[in-house]
Amino acid sequence: MYRHPLSGLTMATVLGLAHLTAHAAPVQIKAPAELPAKATLADVIKASKPSDWRALDPDNTLYLDIPAGRVVIELAPDFAPKHVANIKALVDEQYYDGLAITRAQDNWVAQWGDPNEKNPKPIQHAQRTLPGEFTVPLKNIKSFTRLPDVDGYAPQVGHSNGFPSARDPKTGTAWLTHCYATVGVGRDSASDSGGGTELYAVIGQSPRHLDRDITVVGRVVSGMPLLSTLPRGTAPMGFYDSPEKNVPIKSIRLAASVPPEQRSNLEVMRTDSAAYQAVLEAQRHRGGPWSKVTAGHVDLCNAPIPVREVGK
């Protein structure tokens, strides 16, 4: 919503308002006061120290390669240990290679898996289904940096090692939340009907009402535009209406199994760092000159998690 950053136009030329006022309700408009300048997200990133960042763990990083490029997914074994292990087992036996993205529903999800349900691809060593891991015991989650901001979906929200998460001390449970880029496990009605053969990534407004209702295994840290710009499917629920429209998966690989020179060298800002608190503050209280009001709040899924490429 900013105008073109290269704009050299002066916009001060205010023309007579007479003919417009005739159409408009008599609203009194006064220019908002100017806010003092504050550190922006870009400023915070620029001022950050190397220790504010962590490299992705190659043993918990997936590369989803499609013809348009690479999507990098960070897995969260603390929150879905059996599903993450199973997905890694599926990757190890190259289960996903040659399957396809079969669904892209606007403001909802892109989903991939086996397009040939009548004659499904055999699984060698991994599991086809597992009991759902919709929540985990709170005590399993060692790191949690809580947001002070109110949330309507959970008693407590914040970040656990870079993942938006929530928890409920009353039930003693913790879970990953559905935000833009969250990756989860498709399932049928039964809670044990998914296992990782179908995965989805959120490409729209965070569907937080799915939290605790499905197994979340991680998030896309790079390459979201490759999923978010996919043509939307026109069959029910955004599935593609013919096999030709499916987007083929070249491969899914664990970063650790890819030669180092072919890896994506990404770092994620540590969400338990002081720098990340400054990121949140930059979002919560934006300063002038552009901003005229400060929100005073940051929603969990509106909290940016900076990612950078290193070594290039």
Next chain:
Amino acid sequence: MYRHPLSGLTMATVLGLAHLTAHAAPVQIKAPAELPAKATLADVIKASKPSDWRALDPDNTLYLDIPAGRVVIELAPDFAPKHVANIKALVDEQYYDGLAITRAQDNWVAQWGDPNEKNPKPIQHAQRTLPGEFTVPLKNIKSFTRLPDVDGYAPQVGHSNGFPSARDPKTGTAWLTHCYATVGVGRDSASDSGGGTELYAVIGQSPRHLDRDITVVGRVVSGMPLLSTLPRGTAPMGFYDSPEKNVPIKSIRLAASVPPEQRSNLEVMRTDSAAYQAVLEAQRHRGGPWSKVTAGHVDLCNAPIPVREVGK
């Protein structure tokens, strides 16, 4: 995240878990209890009465026609009377025709306007800039159906004639909120530097921190995929890095000025109807068999606003 709806597979085959358990933390998993079935969004729409719907007002509906199709925008004159009048004046003089979508930033906005800033297209009768209409007096907004659910960005949120909106009784102001599909007015740093020559639509997670900081003029009610699937720009802020990548605007027309047989005949569910309360309830408390937990909350920007095409 649902599996393929045409799936005929039985998923009950549970293989031995021994080799997986070896990799996984010792988490106790129990299947969640089944929820009773409840009316879904589709059920509510099916059960709705004609009086639960309203036709779009041709005098406040824009057709943004690009090569890929038509985007339908409903304007909200109550919330931005001068800007809506000015945008309609710009449309009337065919200002936008031949301009372009120049920006698509992932999880943020698509934006359109004049790509030729050095030699800008002249404006005949409308204004180039106006004082911002970031909020309006609360008394100007006659219709407001408040959500009971907590919101972090505003004291009160709900819907005003189909638009997600908020208000603050203390300051006596009301405003449209930034949700997916919200349309607003690009501006420079000065609050009076926009006027409607640059417009944007939200294509990602709702950037609610922009509320009250920019003039919102309406929302896209049909055609969002034409904007949300645009290739993301690679120049700063998601602008396209060369003019060839801009997406040309064939025209923007007011529905009232288009022959009836060429109009998009859309109806929007009335957000002050009992049917819409049932929509919210279906989102707030999803039932079985698929859902295992109920969110007990609906976020303003997660509240779907049903739109349907009629007469075809």
